[in-house]
Amino acid sequence: MACYIVNKNAQSNGDHEVHKEGCSYMPDIDNQLPLGEHASCNPAVTKAKKTYATADGCAYCCSACHNS
Numbered sequence: 213m214a215c216y217i218v219n220k221n222a223q224s225n226g227d228h229e230v231h232k233e234g235c236s237y238m239p240d241i242d243n244q245l246p247l248g249e250h251a252s253c254n255p256a257v258t259k260a261k262k263t264y265a266t267a268d269g270c271a272y273c274c275s276a277c278h279n280s
């Protein structure tokens with residue numbers, strides 16, 4: 213299990229990126245919305261989409277969930 217967060221700020225393409233704790237591309241702490249612990253990025257992104265419909269996995273730490 214790992215902790216996941218979603219960036220409160222959208223990227224230039226409108227996506228809110230989901231990161232696994234420890235990723236070097238994590239946003240500043242003020243811009244992190246905690247998603248809790250998940251076994252993989254899939255349930256983390258699903259949870260993030262309840263807040264941000266455009267949530268998407270980070271290309272580096274959540275490549276399996278990175279779509280755009």
Ligand SMILES: [Zn+2]
Nearest residue numbers: 231235270273
């Ligand atoms: Zn990441």
